[in-house]
Amino acid sequence: MEFKRRNGGPVMGGASQPKRGRTGGDWEDSPSLFEEELCMFEEAEMEAEDREGQAGHDVIPVGDLFSADLNPRWRRPHAPSLDSDSDTLVFQQIDLDYYLGSAVAGMPGQLQGKVPIIRMFGVTDSGNSVCCHVHGFAPYFYVPAPNGFTSDHLGEFKRELNSVVLKDMRSNKDNISVTVLAVDITRKESMYGYHGRRNLDFLRITMAMPRLIAPAKRLLEQGFKFGPFPIQNYQSYEANIDFEIRFMVDTDVVGCCWIELPKGKYRVREERSVSLCQYEVDVGWTDLISHPAEGEWQRIAPLRVLSFDIECAGRKGIFPEADKDPVIQIASMVQRQGETEPFIRTVFTLQSCASIVGSQILCFTQEKQLLQSWAEFVRTVDPDIITGYNIQNFDFPYLLNRAAALKVTLFPYLGRVQGIKSVLRDMNFQSKQMGRRENKTINIEGRVQFDLLQVLLRDYKLRSYTLNAVSFHFLQEQKEDVQHSIITDLQNGNEQTRRRLAVYCLKDAYLPLRLLQKLMCVINYMEMARVTGVPLTYLLSRGQQIKVVSQLLRQAMKQDLVMPVVKTETGEDYTGATVIEPEKGYYSVPIATLDFSSLYPSIMMAHNLCYTTLLQKGSVEKLGLSPEDFIKTPTGDQFVKSSLRKGLLPEILENLLSARKRAKAELKKETDPFKKQVLDGRQLALKISANSVYGFTGAQVGKLPCLEISQSVTGFGRQMIERTKQLVESKYTIANGYQADAKVIYGDTDSVMVKLGVATVREAMDLGKEAAEWVSSHFVHPIKLEFEKVYYPYLLINKKRYAGLYFSSSADTHDKMDCKGIETVRRDNCPLVANLINTCLQSILIDRDPQGAVAHAKEVISDLLCNRIDISQLVITKELTRTAQEYAGKQAHVELAERTPSTCWRTTFPSTHSTTWSSSCPNRSRQRASCSVSLHTTHTHTHTHTLNEHQDCT
DNA sequence: AGGACCACCTAG
DNA sequence: TGAGCTAGGTGGTCCT
Numbered sequence A: 001m002e003f004k005r006r007n008g009g010p011v012m013g014g015a016s017q018p019k020r021g022r023t024g025g026d027w028e029d030s031p032s033l034f035e036e037e038l039c040m041f042e043e044a045e046m047e048a049e050d051r052e053g054q055a056g057h058d059v060i061p062v063g064d065l066f067s068a069d070l071n072p073r074w075r076r077p078h079a080p081s082l083d084s085d086s087d088t089l090v091f092q093q094i095d096l097d098y099y100l101g102s103a104v105a106g107m108p109g110q111l112q113g114k115v116p117i118i119r120m121f122g123v124t125d126s127g128n129s130v131c132c133h134v135h136g137f138a139p140y141f142y143v144p145a146p147n148g149f150t151s152d153h154l155g156e157f158k159r160e161l162n163s164v165v166l167k168d169m170r171s172n173k174d175n176i177s178v179t180v181l182a183v184d185i186t187r188k189e190s191m192y193g194y195h196g197r198r199n200l201d202f203l204r205i206t207m208a209m210p211r212l213i214a215p216a217k218r219l220l221e222q223g224f225k226f227g228p229f230p231i232q233n234y235q236s237y238e239a240n241i242d243f244e245i246r247f248m249v250d251t252d253v254v255g256c257c258w259i260e261l262p263k264g265k266y267r268v269r270e271e272r273s274v275s276l277c278q279y280e281v282d283v284g285w286t287d288l289i290s291h292p293a294e295g296e297w298q299r300i301a302p303l304r305v306l307s308f309d310i311e312c313a314g315r316k317g318i319f320p321e322a323d324k325d326p327v328i329q330i331a332s333m334v335q336r337q338g339e340t341e342p343f344i345r346t347v348f349t350l351q352s353c354a355s356i357v358g359s360q361i362l363c364f365t366q367e368k369q370l371l372q373s374w375a376e377f378v379r380t381v382d383p384d385i386i387t388g389y390n391i392q393n394f395d396f397p398y399l400l401n402r403a404a405a406l407k408v409t410l411f412p413y414l415g416r417v418q419g420i421k422s423v424l425r426d427m428n429f430q431s432k433q434m435g436r437r438e439n440k441t442i443n444i445e446g447r448v449q450f451d452l453l454q455v456l457l458r459d460y461k462l463r464s465y466t467l468n469a470v471s472f473h474f475l476q477e478q479k480e481d482v483q484h485s486i487i488t489d490l491q492n493g494n495e496q497t498r499r500r501l502a503v504y505c506l507k508d509a510y511l512p513l514r515l516l517q518k519l520m521c522v523i524n525y526m527e528m529a530r531v532t533g534v535p536l537t538y539l540l541s542r543g544q545q546i547k548v549v550s551q552l553l554r555q556a557m558k559q560d561l562v563m564p565v566v567k568t569e570t571g572e573d574y575t576g577a578t579v580i581e582p583e584k585g586y587y588s589v590p591i592a593t594l595d596f597s598s599l600y601p602s603i604m605m606a607h608n609l610c611y612t613t614l615l616q617k618g619s620v621e622k623l624g625l626s627p628e629d630f631i632k633t634p635t636g637d638q639f640v641k642s643s644l645r646k647g648l649l650p651e652i653l654e655n656l657l658s659a660r661k662r663a664k665a666e667l668k669k670e671t672d673p674f675k676k677q678v679l680d681g682r683q684l685a686l687k688i689s690a691n692s693v694y695g696f697t698g699a700q701v702g703k704l705p706c707l708e709i710s711q712s713v714t715g716f717g718r719q720m721i722e723r724t725k726q727l728v729e730s731k732y733t734i735a736n737g738y739q740a741d742a743k744v745i746y747g748d749t750d751s752v753m754v755k756l757g758v759a760t761v762r763e764a765m766d767l768g769k770e771a772a773e774w775v776s777s778h779f780v781h782p783i784k785l786e787f788e789k790v791y792y793p794y795l796l797i798n799k800k801r802y803a804g805l806y807f808s809s810s811a812d813t814h815d816k817m818d819c820k821g822i823e824t825v826r827r828d829n830c831p832l833v834a835n836l837i838n839t840c841l842q843s844i845l846i847d848r849d850p851q852g853a854v855a856h857a858k859e860v861i862s863d864l865l866c867n868r869i870d871i872s873q874l875v876i877t878k879e880l881t882r883t884a885q886e887y888a889g890k891q892a893h894v895e896l897a898e899r900t901p902s903t904c905w906r907t908t909f910p911s912t913h914s915t916t917w918s919s920s921c922p923n924r925s926r927q928r929a930s931c932s933v934s935l936h937t938t939h940t941h942t943h944t945h946t947l948n949e950h951q952d953c954t
Numbered sequence B: 001a002g003g004a005c006c007a008c009c010t011a012g
Numbered sequence C: 001t002g003a004g005c006t007a008g009g010t011g012g013t014c015c016t
Helices: A033-052 A151-168 A210-222 A243-251 A367-381 A391-405 A452-459 A467-475 A484-492 A495-518 A521-532 A536-541 A545-557 A599-606 A619-623 A648-669 A673-698 A707-731 A761-776 A831-845 A850-865 A878-887
Strands: A089-102 A114-123 A129-135 A140-144 A180-190 A200-207 A258-261 A266-268 A279-284 A289-291 A304-312 A327-336 A344-350 A360-364 A385-388 A424-431 A435-442 A448-451 A585-587 A591-596 A630-632 A638-640 A743-748 A751-755 A785-798 A801-807 A816-820 A905-909 A914-918 A931-936 A942-947
Touching (some): A033 A495, A089 A243, A089 A279, A151 A180, A151 A210, A200 A210, A304 A391, A327 A391, A327 A495, A344 A495, A385 A391, A385 A495, A391 A424, A391 A452, A448 A452, A521 A545, A521 A673, A536 A545, A545 A648, A545 A673, A591 A707, A673 A707, A707 A743, A751 A785, A785 A831, A801 A831, A816 A831
Parallel strands (some): A129 A279, A304 A385, A385 A448
Antiparallel strands (some): A089 A258, A140 A200, A180 A200, A304 A327, A327 A344, A424 A435, A785 A801, A801 A816, A931 A942
């Protein structure tokens, strides 16, 4: 039930070689490691290019920037001409949107007025870009047909609805004359609640464009009258589905899948092409073939990934403002997905700049020209994915604003569709999970914006999210050493100082690429898009729910089930999981841990919990069900058994979990490292997806909350953990011939920690496995209790706070020291505390020397009191102190410090909710706070030390 | 002193 | 108009 990688966690993809750090800080004398690296790129390429007779250019005078001779690599590979009569077009779709346009002759759909057209962007196996316009798909939704409705009434219904929708429009600037395209009768069943498997007549209402769905739905809900029928309120179904998702679900297209346009079924645009893509085609929506991501269709096209970074010359102490401060450098790196090195490394500079081996420098005397040329560079390189660090909220907005300030009119056309301007918008994204977050967004049609900062904020819990910290954490590598404050000075210096800045800027463009690769972001996100069926861009711009909705709709469609639109209202929270009261203390005996694997998904599968199986009040009587047809959950809710109807959610979960098993099996067999990465990304996506189904049903402000499901799930969970405790403690007893009476000393949600009374890890493992198997036999398939690990020794401080040496792979050596909930894993303490506690825990658990722990803590405190340490927030839990003392046999009559507020400055960033600690004041202009240290020692006196903003923190 | 409440962050 | 869930520890503030 863990969705976010804690503290970065172990980084997947094998260990990386830590780079040796740069020793001297003397920049001009010795080139940095990064420069050596750039140099190596150059050497490798020189060899290759010598054969082709292309000389490398270090510094290029601005002029023929875009001529093929000078920059042969900028353009995509040549695209052979395409003949739709004889060629099949196959491409991997990476972005999908829609627009309103005029009908194209020969394509299906409405002919007059503006029609919605789906647009897919993608790349072929040979690296050519594709823009595919898909015609004839229109948005629709459902309402139940009123009693007595027949096909004779369709015309009247349609006319009347059309008329009220038209009347409802405040302005009609698109001059829409027809809003309702069609109304059909179709047999469907609501997915909410079991009502005896009877399909009813539903009206499928097709609208002319997506934005007409909401008013039509509203008008029907508020009360709609037509023909002889009385005024009536219509409950609507599937009226809140994004148009893109609607299309993808109906055509079996998933995010990042391969699309095939059979020969003869599509048209190549010769004139009238609107995109910058190499191929631009039109196709009818029923003519495209979507390939499931299996076998050969798991591959990934050679996508172009552009990473960039900008530098601005800010004024002293003022954050750069786009209307005043110039953009002085833009570094860009372009890499093909799947390759290890960027094949374009370039930096656009304002004013001259000395050459950097391995990268191309383009110097400009006019900032306007720099910006304009960079935009042209982007259009020429035609990247599929644009990355960088905080590009979404800084670099892109700054560039757009700066270009506007300088009136570089051709700058903001960065997308793949000609004539569409990239504009900046403020978005207010908010979720319980991530809090309120102000975000800026810009539209870049056809290119996926993959801001690495946003990825890290979503997927990793880190202490700090600066590029420097993140690079160090994942790559053991850091940024080039340039202080922000000296950027302007470097720019105003000479070509050597600007060169130093350029190296810095290049590295900041390079690091995101390295991180993307190391963390396998592109692969993992693509796999998530494929597994859940949503476009790649949704994964970064939307929440968790849309992924479940997409899967739910796909499953529902097969059974003619439709999803109601529910009004969201928050009610009472429901009861969650049980946390077994811990028997706090230090255990110098092995503690076995048994876990239910995928507890909540397996509960939903085992008991067939779903919207479609829920028996609402009175249903049992109404449907005349007998007791063996349904179950009653611990919360008193009723669901029919799978013999009557198999639930959609259990089906989805089974598919996800069996697909995960397959992926893991394939992963084991696979030898190709690249395919391995894909498979690992897939199994991870499948696991996360399975776990988020439960959360979806409990999301009260959501697309389809169903607390009967979520509270039944947790209810079963509570019952199960209680039962598990009883079972274990009843069987593993001296009376039954075991060495000791087993005792469950702790448990949380889906796990129990058992003191089995055996002396060795080996015995605990063996007995643990046996116990897990035996307990499993008492539960319904596929619920399974598994032996996970042995803790030895184990320090149980409180609920959700413990530490122990973790034995799993071997009984002889521990895998790690596992700490849960303790200061060492929390980000709201300064590092000193985390380090101190960590050292103490190591002392206690590994060295088995609690006095050592106490001594160490004392020493640190004493250092603090004597100002020998510049940072100091000390928080040692009372429990840890007590436990350490207990273990030490009360011999150590030292009370550790209880709590000491800080002399270091804590900064919490509201945007990211992250906290950083520093010994210097982060913002001198703003703080009024004073900080104090107060320590209690056994010698009774209290030291209080207060610092305020006028004192130096060190 | 003790409790109600909040913010923050974690466990699962 | 879009947002997965609950349990619970710890430390802080404010009130009585």
